[in-house]
Amino acid sequence: MKLINIIPMHLFLQSTHATFLPKDDLPNIPKDVHVFFPDDRINWTRCNLGIDEYKKYQKAFECGNLTVPLDYTDKSSKNTTTLNLIKLRATKTPFKGSIIVNPGGPGASALDAVLTQGQDMANITGGFYHIIGFDPRGTGKTMVPLGDEGFPGQMIEELFYTFQNSSYFITQQLLSDALDYTRTITESFVAKDADLRKFRGTAFVARDIAEIAMALGEGNSINYWGTSYGTVLGQVLASMFPDRIERMLLDSNLLADDYVNNLALNSTKDAEKALYHFYDECMAAKNDSCLSANKLSKGPDDFLKVLNHVFMEIGDWASPWNPQSDLAHLAIWCSDANVRAETIEEINSLYESGQANNNPFFTPTLLQRSACFQWNTHAAEPINLTSLERVETKNPILLVNGEYDPVTPLDHAWKISARFPGSRVVVHEGVGHCFRAHPSSCTREIVARYFIDGKLPPAEATCKPDVDAFEIVEIIREERAKDAGNHKIPMSADVLAGGKANPSMGVETRNDNNGDLVTATEEQSLQRGLHERHLSMLGIAGAIGTGLFLGLGQSVQTGGPLGALLGYATVGLVVCAVQFALGEVAALLPVTGAFVRHAEFLVDPAWGFAIGWNLVYGNILSIPSEITAICVLFEFWTDINPSLWIMIFIVLTTVVGLCFVRVFGEVEFWFALLKILLVVFLIILGLVINLGGVPGTERIGFRYWKDPGPFVEYIATGSWGQFLGYWSVMTSAVFSFAGVESIAMAAAETRNPARAIPKACKNVFIRILIFYILAILIVGMLVRSDDERLNDQSGAAGQSPFVIAASAAGIPAIPSVVNAVVITSAWSASNQSLLAGTRVLYGLALKRQAPQIFLRTTAWGVPYVCVLFFTCFMFLSFMSLSNGAMTVFWWLVDLTAAGVLISWASILLNHIRLRLAMKKQGIPVESLPWHNSWTFYSSCAGLFMTLLILLTGGFRVFTRGNWDPVGFVSSYLDIPLVTAAYLIWKFVKKTKVVPLAEIPLQDAFRKSEEDHEVVTA
Structure with missing residues (x-):
């Protein structure tokens, strides 16, 4: 060079x-010399x-x-x-x-x-x-x-x-x-x-x-x-x-x-x-x-x-x-x-x-x-x-x-x-x-808007380059070396602008001293293959899993039937705030990476970096944990070496991840449908058992709400102990609801995302809330909170309160049915984590916050390098072959729960910042493609509750006689990790919190108006 x-x-x-x-001495030539050749x-x-x-x-x-x-x-x-x-x-x-x-x-x-x-x-x-x-x-x-x-x-x-x-x-x-x-x-x-x-x-x-x-x-x-x-x-x-x-x-x-x-x-x-x-x-x-x-x-x-x-x-x-x-x-x-x-x-x-x-x-x-x-x-x-x-x-x-x-x-x-x-x-x-x-995403966006809709930039518009002058040298050298090896045309400008086939930017990029605020629609590297029905089912598939089928029993055991119900209802309201906040922002800014990209656009580029890598880290751990769960579940039926099941599901998960995203959507659609049918079946079965509909059984009703009681005293005694029992349900409830926020991760692969994502957010919230609230209500009616069978640590279907109730009613086939569906749920959850994690990693690479190799996509628009990167960590599942490693591995799974709360907090903060910026810039709420009058207040309340649960989730280790270093680390390690990532990127890139008046909302709304009409809830 x-x-x-x-x-x-x-x-x-x-x-x-x-x-x-x-x-x-100018010749006399008519302004339009006649064209003597036919058109076309x-x-x-x-x-x-x-x-x-x-x-x-x-x-x-x-x-x-x-x-x-x-x-x-x-x-x-x-x-x-x-x-x-x-x-x-x-x-x-x-x-x-x-x-x-x-x-x-x-x-x-x-x-x-x-x-x-x-x-x-x-x-x-x-x-x-x-x-x-x-x-x-x-x-x-x-x-x-x-x-x-x-x-x-x-x-x-x-x-x-x-x-x-x-x-x-x-x-x-x-x-x-x-x-x-x-x-x-x-x-x-x-x-x-x-x-x-x-x-x-x-x-x-x-x-x-x-x-x-x-x-x-x-x-x-x-x-x-x-x-x-x-x-x-x-x-x-x-x-x-x-x-x-x-x-x-x-x-x-x-x-x-x-x-x-x-x-x-x-x-x-x-x-x-x-x-x-x-x-x-x-x-x-x-x-x-x-x-x-x-x-x-x-x-x-x-x-x-x-x-x-x-x-x-x-x-x-x-x-x-x-x-x-x-x-x-x-x-x-x-x-x-x-x-x-x-x-x-x-x-x-x-x-x-x-x-x-x-x-x-x-x-x-x-x-x-x-x-x-x-x-x-x-x-x-x-x-x-x-x-x-x-x-x-x-x-x-x-x-x-x-x-x-x-x-x-x-x-x-x-x-x-x-x-x-x-x-x-x-x-x-x-x-x-x-x-x-010397590329600038801001300049490219202005040119795009001019050609696409004829709109000119403001007078005296100024754009900064995305990188310093001589950073380009190394980028072009690498790209030319790669092109020479592949015998391809040099496409340095493409790489500098964000990938092999970077499209026009969906939202103007600004680069002040705080770094680049880029929000892009990836319309050519990633293919729009997901429909609205896929999105709705993706949210359900990610949220209905082992937490619902196996985890409800633990909640009833520590909180009591009413305490568990109130705990899930409390977290359900937070999920409501999260879903509606995500829907409003994602409808305006439908980008791959969703709230990660929203964070850098609306809050601080360094915060987007920290949240992005936190999500990648969490999803990297969640996939092998789900595959490990599958191995444990297979032990319910057979003694075959679990390494066989690990290898099979690593290959299956990778293959699905490399398929066209619509194939992924179809797989998850049918898995989600299967899980919904099982949930409906279990709820109906629970009602039948509770009402004495099984021959030879009597009506249970709310008997267990009276004895042993609606609440369980946890750690302490009296009302304080009952409150702690209710509060202890929060963390498990958060883990159960985790995944509902991932439906917007594949926005660039969703058809008509501005309409599909809000509708999916609303539908997923309603369905998930109904399923969980009804399920926890039925479980509290079917099983005593002091039932010893809830202490089963096998992880297999026998621990499920539905199985306990069915066994007590003399229905022997239920454990195998539940076990089979839980296996599909675990695999579905691993697929969901792969989709969310790879798309976040792809979004980070677009921002040069991850190596550029992750921008490579298949001809059908799948970021295959991201998928293969995640596949490498799937082999952590083999740790489950050792009993000691199994304990460590489940500790790693617990470690990711705090990351869910941090993600929810970021979604709510993004929405609050959006609304405040709109107010600052004089943009009415009605301008949003999807809006609700109450969501600003629900986001504020939800953010408060999310932070409160995050900070108190490991309260047990601070009580007398219950100090546990492993429990402390699993509850709180994610907080310093995310904080360190934020501060390091902020120091290195010298970013700052984006002033509300400088968030380029006008261009975001202009882009939104081109793509769809405004809709209300």
Whole structure:
């Protein structure tokens, strides 16, 4: 990776070659030259460019040809030329049209650019557009300069070598050599290319774009994305066809007036500011990210010399498809330019005018441009500067410009914007040339919103890059090494923006001193395969498990029938607050990672980091615990070595996790349905037994509420002991309800998440609450709280209060039925943990809070590296083969219970912060896609209860005679772990709590309004 690739000033050439002719002597050409070719005249076929380097990735593209007039100034002429085009198809509906791309130069091929960068452009624009590239006249295979006769390559190489090895200050000998070389170059062009060179000007290329738009069958609409020189082309295009401009993005802008004189005196006037900024970045870079740092010990002046030395080394857009880029560059640029110099004296005059501006890059600029000083041909249609003084386009254009761009100063963007009423400028606070060179999710989001819905950013919008300048070096090195190994197209911009196929961001990314606040919709890497019915069942599948079938007995034993009922009811109300809070926030921000991503957006990026890794850690432990439970349950039937069952369920869990998410949804749907049927059956069975419906049994009623009583004295005696018995139920109730919050984890894989998630939250809450409250009520009626069978530590079905009641009623088949369904419940819970954990890990990787390898997905959209990572920890299940290890393992399971409360607290805090931010910014509650008038208050009460249960969950160890180090650690270790993760990330990244007024809610609501209508509960 070369230093210049980061600044990157090799694009100085690319950006400084679009020029204008004087106002006089303009031909009389109608504004819209008539199109004499029928519409829809491009025959698209799969690309076969015949170049080995392109074979691996050209299959995703279509190629075609378009015949256009050779000379637009002669309406009677039938002479034509053929443009080569490439198309990357839109992937989403509604289809919004085609974006025609020009990457700059002049001399760069847009066919090359779309082939190598088109996917990133499609990702930014959301997949709603075709991305179209073409070879402008003189590039690729279109009107190749000098045809196949070649060019005096040695001469141009000597010229460029002379420039490259020149000193920082120009000399008369250097000017004389340059004049001799350029005279020879010009004579060669005139002799061999006389018939075509006047037809390669920028104005004709603009008319070609208009022809392409018509040929695409899109009527009078033109969507355009121009970079560097492409912004000059864009200005000309807009001035010629203002009524046809639908969308136009100009990135890294060049002002026409500065370009007309061919010297770029103003183009590089801000170079020194950018240079010193870059110098500081280079000297601070770690390792060898900035290779020139060791040459700069004497200061910025040495830096200038280094850059002047390498300046010419990189100015080349040659590729297998476009090998004559240098020739195309001269052919187009010199035809557009108007400054000429025949003698050393004339060049000296130009040199002195540049030196007067103290421009550090003027010397190499002058030497570069000397190639056109003796060019004796102008473009057939010069650029009309008068028409560029004020242009009223059909729709406003968007300009993006780097603050530290040494080639295209920010001042140019403001001046161009002043000439295009209604346009907006985005200040991209990055180094390099073009905003994708130093990526910012904020800038990408603004561009996405502009193309997708035509909405412009606020005036004077500013975006910071996602990473420091030289962090990019290592990222690109890694990605290029990976691409080289896989023989893939380099996609550095994709990786920097968040993955292999990162889409337009769903919510604006802001980056203040507190770090990046990114909330994204992953619409292409992850596939939307979950339906609303899947979501509802996912919540149920995660919450109905061993806690319901085996854990209710312990609650009745420690709290009594009424104490257990009140305990579950209390936690049930907290779950209600959690579910409705999650539903409101997730409806507005439906992203993978759910409340983890919400936390960094609404609270503090460091808090999102801590919560995310806490969830990953908890789910990593929960999967082997469920597989261990399966082994224990199988021992109810057979003595087969449990290692066999462990291996079987590790493989099954991994396979389901690697399947398309809809397969996962279907598996969990039927498991959840099976569990619901069992719960309903057990509740009905319990009522039948309680009412004496089994032959040979008598009615029980509320007998056990009287003897031994509704409450159990726990640890202490009297009312205080009964209260502690009630309070001891809280932790087990939380563990039983754990999982209901996971339904929003796969938001990016859910169809219509803004409507599906709230509805699922409400339905899951109602169903779970009914199941648990009814179940605990029935259990308290069926089994005495002092029944010795509740002390069974086998973990098998015999411990279930339903089994105890069925056995007492003489129904022998029930234990096996319950055991079978509990096995499916345990496996279902492991699948649920795998889904939640892998999607959280994927979300962390998107934020660069986890290794980027976790962003890799299968062709059907499953983050397979995340799944395989979790699989490694499933082998902890083999610890259960040792009795001692089994004890430790269940301690680890208990350890995760506190994490559930921390997750609930975060969900409630996110919702409270959202509501407070809305109030601060004057946004009515009714603007939420899903809202309820009482949820703010329920969230506050729920947060209080959640923290209270978290802090008092291990109260038993603080009572006299009950100190237990293991119990203390299992109850409270998660608190310091999460706190440490939060503080470490906060210290390292220097984050801060996001001020309520700075949470970018307006863009979140705008995105929400596009996707769905507002609904109420």
